[in-house]
Amino acid sequence: AQRVTQPEKLLSVFKGAPVELKCNYSYSGSPELFWYVQYSRQRLQLLLRHISRESIKGFTADLNKGETSFHLKKPFAQEEDSAMYYCARFSGAGSYQLTFGKGTKLSVIP
């Protein structure tokens, strides 16, 4: 079964400090990976996807196939980054489901 692991349930950082949210996935061919974010009292929304290689709100994520990781990074945390972050993978050809990790709550301390 496809698995997505986010080892940290909660991550607290000070404003201006670097942020790294970890995500590991079970190996299977060429995964399509995403980061979703849920701000307080808002719905789940896509933050970024590895295939587009974009930087959204200062966040980046690099797919490392050797380590089967897709960690989310930002050099300088802002208070508005406080939210719940979910790593997800699309199972690929012939499959249409997204598999999510359990999520990491990021708290940025002013």
Next chain:
Amino acid sequence: DAGVTQSPTHLIKTRGQQVTLRCSPKSGHDTVSWYQQALGQGPQFIFQYYEEEERQRGNFPDRFSGHQFPNYSSELNVNALLLGDSALYLCASSFGTGGPTEQFFGPGTRLTVL
């Protein structure tokens, strides 16, 4: 465009009852996926509907069923409710034949089973 809408917002049922949740996709979308999110967990895929048919199903029992209407809206039905069915039920819509296109999520329906 209001985006993906879901109704009702909250629902309380008792064990053994049946429930129907509703979802209207984002304008222009033709695919609807349903997820169950238990407390402290990530969303878990239930099934996806495309062209009024269930295209793929996750690891959920037959008590969970669905339907998609010609206008692309969808219903999720759960029979013989169990306490463990208490969760946030999310609907997500997307466009196309199911490749890795962005899924847009609704606000969810909070189901409590007593």
